[in-house]
Amino acid sequence: xxxxxxxxxxxxxxxxxxxxxxxxxxxxxxxxxxxxxxxxxxxxxxxxxxxxxxxxxxxxxxxxxxxxxxxxxxxxxxxxxxxxxxxxxxxxxxxxxxxxxxxxxxxxxxxxxxxxxxxxxxxxxxxxxxxxxxxxxxxxxxxxxxxxxxxxxxxxxxxxxxxxxxxxxxxxxxxxxxxxxxxxxxxxxxxxxxxxxxxxxxxxxxxxxxxxxxxxxxxxxxxxxxxxxxxxxxxxxxxxxxxxxxxxxxxxxxxxxxxxxxxxxxxxxxxxxxx
Amino acid sequence: xxxxxxxxxxxxxxxxxxxxxxxxxxxxxxxxxxxxxxxxxxxxxxxxxxxxxxxxxxxxxxxxxxxxxxxxxxxxxxxxxxxxxxxxxxxxxxxxxxxxxxxxxxxxxxxxxxxxxxxxxxxxxxxxxxxxxxxxxxxxxxxxxxxxxxxxxxxxxxxxxxxxxxxxxxxxxxxxxxxxxxxxxxxxxxxxxxxxxxxxxxxxxxxxxxxxxxxxxxxxxxxxxxxxxxxxxxxxxxxxxxxxxxxxxxxxxxxxxxxxxxxxxxxxxxxxxxxxxxxxxxxxxxxxxxxxxxxxxxxxxxxxxxxxxxxxxxxxxxxxxxxxxxxxxxxxxxxxxxxxxxxxxxxxxxx
Ligand SMILES: Nc1ncnc2c1ncn2[C@@H]1O[C@H](COP(=O)(O)OP(=O)(O)O)[C@@H](O)[C@H]1O
Ligand SMILES: [Mg+2]
Numbered sequence: 128x129x130x131x132x133x134x135x136x137x138x139x140x141x142x143x144x145x146x147x148x149x150x151x152x153x154x155x156x157x158x159x160x161x162x163x164x165x166x167x168x169x170x171x172x173x174x175x176x177x178x179x180x181x182x183x184x185x186x187x188x189x190x191x192x193x194x195x196x197x198x199x200x201x202x203x204x205x206x207x208x209x210x211x212x213x214x215x216x217x218x219x220x221x222x223x224x225x226x227x228x229x230x231x232x233x234x235x236x237x238x239x240x241x242x243x244x245x246x247x248x249x250x251x252x253x254x255x256x257x258x259x260x261x262x263x264x265x266x267x268x269x270x271x272x273x274x275x276x277x278x279x280x281x282x283x284x285x286x287x288x289x290x291x292x293x294x295x296x297x298x299x300x301x302x303x304x305x306x307x308x309x310x311x312x313x314x315x316x317x318x319x320x321x322x323x324x325x326x327x328x329x330x331x332x333x334x335x336x337x338x339x340x341x342x343x344x345x346x347x348x349x350x351x352x353x354x355x356x357x358x359x360x361x362x363x364x365x366x367x368x369x370x371x372x373x374x375x376x377x378x379x380x381x382x383x384x385x386x387x388x389x390x391x392x393x394x395x396x397x398x399x400x401x402x
Numbered sequence: 403x404x405x406x407x408x409x410x411x412x413x414x415x416x417x418x419x420x421x422x423x424x425x426x427x428x429x430x431x432x433x434x435x436x437x438x439x440x441x442x443x444x445x446x447x448x449x450x451x452x453x454x455x456x457x458x459x460x461x462x463x464x465x466x467x468x469x470x471x472x473x474x475x476x477x478x479x480x481x482x483x484x485x486x487x488x489x490x491x492x493x494x495x496x497x498x499x500x501x502x503x504x505x506x507x508x509x510x511x512x513x514x515x516x517x518x519x520x521x522x523x524x525x526x527x528x529x530x531x532x533x534x535x536x537x538x539x540x541x542x543x544x545x546x547x548x549x550x551x552x553x554x555x556x557x558x559x560x561x562x563x564x565x566x567x568x569x570x571x572x573x574x575x576x577x578x579x580x581x582x583x584x585x586x587x588x589x590x591x592x593x594x595x596x597x598x599x600x601x602x603x604x605x606x607x608x609x610x611x612x613x614x615x616x617x618x619x620x621x622x623x624x625x626x627x628x629x630x631x632x633x634x635x636x637x638x639x640x641x642x643x644x645x646x647x648x649x650x651x652x653x654x655x656x657x658x659x660x661x662x663x664x665x666x667x668x669x670x671x672x673x674x675x676x677x678x679x680x681x682x683x684x685x686x687x688x689x690x691x692x693x694x695x696x697x698x699x700x701x702x703x704x705x706x707x708x709x710x711x712x713x714x715x716x717x718x719x720x721x722x723x724x725x726x727x728x729x730x731x732x733x734x735x736x737x738x739x740x741x742x743x744x745x746x747x748x749x750x751x752x753x
Contacts (some may be wrong), residue, residue: 194618220620228618234611245608249620251601255629258600259593265600272601312619 143173147347148193148224148316153202155188155371162188164371166202170316175338175348177358179382180368181391186351187229189368190318193349194226195219206316221249223315227305227322229351233293234308240289242304243276246311250275276311283307283337299330306337316347323354335361359383367391419584423577431692432576438688439583440645443590444661445668445680447637452666453674454598455630456610457523461515461531462665464538465508465635467657469642471542471549473497473504474558474652482547497561501643508639509632516631520624532659539657554653561647579648586644590637595677597633606630607675671715673722682723686711 148170155163163185170176178186191197193204195216204211211219234242251272253265280286283303288296293304302322309317323331331354338361342348352358358365358379365382367375369391375382382388423432448462477500481491495503511534519530542549549555561573561582573582597603605626608616617623646652664687672683687708694704719726 196614215622216614216617217620217622220618225620226618228615232612232615234608234615236611237607241604245604245616245621246619248601248605248608253601255597255602258596258602259633261592261596265596269600308615308619 145172147172147207149205151203154200155192156200161371166373168366170347170349172347173345174363175342175350175361177350177352177362177365179358179365184368185371186368187320190226190320220312225309225312225314226318227309227320229320231301233301233304235294237293238290239285239293239304240276242293243279243307243311244272246308247272247275249312279307279311299326314346318349320351323357331357423580429576432580434692436579436583438684439587440641441688442681442684443587443641444638445665445684446590446594447634448665449669449674449680450594450630450634452669455606455627458528459531460528460662461535462638463657463662464535465638466642467538468511469504469508469639470646470652470656472507473500473643474555474646476500476503477559480548497559497647504643505636505639509636512631512635516628520627535657539654542654542657554651556651558646558650602629667712671712671722673724676724679722679724
């Protein structure tokens, strides 16, 4: 049995709809620059929440603070009751909160399969002494991990590429591999930072289908994305950020009509054009 | 390369090395092989750090020297004055026990160096490791009561092992030590191979390749860098202990920087981050000086040949010899081979 087996429920013990990630009064500063100011929002169990906003709005900074890559100036970040503030990224991953990066990030020199095996790190059960002594349990665990890695590659549609070096993949597949690595870490909350940027429409369509499969497993998703068709198509709720502040929070349809969002995100010209 | 081919080639290599003394009875050459083998063990241990985690340890000889001194001192026994009339003394212990203590002590030093220097890495680790090696050398040179300083530790006992059914083996002289070094080298190879093909080794490689991504999936940087340093230091210490009980005299020169440089050259030319790299590099740079001496090349010219060869290898094969050969093999085999699909592995029942 692997944890990505569709027939089994994911680790999520919490009821769907209950708040999973609670961000309260989050502020992030870089020297004199305030990237995020007093940001408060919640992501509920099992939902897809999109964080949108123009470039420089502070979306990636918020991701970095939630996943421990930068220190917040103030505020609190709580996931399933556990405060994440002050934890290191690897500790946060152990809480089930795993992110991808805006700038494509894989293990370039390793084969695709090994990329996913690295992602399975937290699922491996191998004590260093057992490894050195070559105990049979380690071998069994490795076989189990390989199975899980193949399952994940099949899920994202990269099983045909398993033995190729990551660096040799075309761009669209690299972005799929990033998601495969993150999924391997068995997230209950997955943060995706502009996963389809640079993809063509058919690749984006395939990615939306993958997102559907991911959420079918009960994984909660926090998505940063500029592709509005995708955002409106996959999100349960949308939070719009502008210059570090949340200016709107609601279902996609309401966000699409919100004049503040239209002004901030799509620009004044768009508002005038619509009349 | 298929698994069967790999296994067959490993076995034939081992068979070749095991039978070598039977048809090659030049004792001096056997000595060269023993010293080369000890250096290869040290280079393999360095490769774990330099090749797999990507941390440049320029003080690696410290762990080798610590292994040599600790094993010698525990097997010789010592008495030192610590404060006024207070003395600390140790009765001589069996050599196998001394070697074990040496490995553990070197590993412990690795643990401390790792903990200190991986807070901030890169250049800082280089500096800490170099300074550590220099400090250990100065201690060996100046703590006369313990180490005899430049007068060296003499008459170090040789290893005696009682093997049930075989009787006692005395590891004295060339032939037994050749097999001892061969055994230690195989052990080291197997340990490093197991490590790098496990969760731990993948974590080390992942940190080298892309640290932010590695931490995002839960890899604890410090934990796995320290683990690599401990194992690496312990194995270097083992090499040092084997060396001490073979040559049976140890002086502070075992800490010389040039030995670290030699290990680095072996790893880099052979191919860092590959299992065979340090062996290939070690054989070339361990045996080459003797070959040159055989041709009665003057020592100065020897060094020039040494240097030029190293520059040529690094210039034309920047990844090292082993990766270059592997790529060539892949290109050759890849023309006819079909890409392997998902293997149908039956996962054994979980206990
Ligand atoms: N490491 C950093 N150092 C200094 N300024 C930064 C850093 N990261 C982001 N910023 C600044 O913070 C603001 C928000 O950036 P970012 O979070 O990347 O926005 P977004 O992801 O919404 O495009 C920008 O003005 C950006 O220049
Ligand atoms: Mg961004």
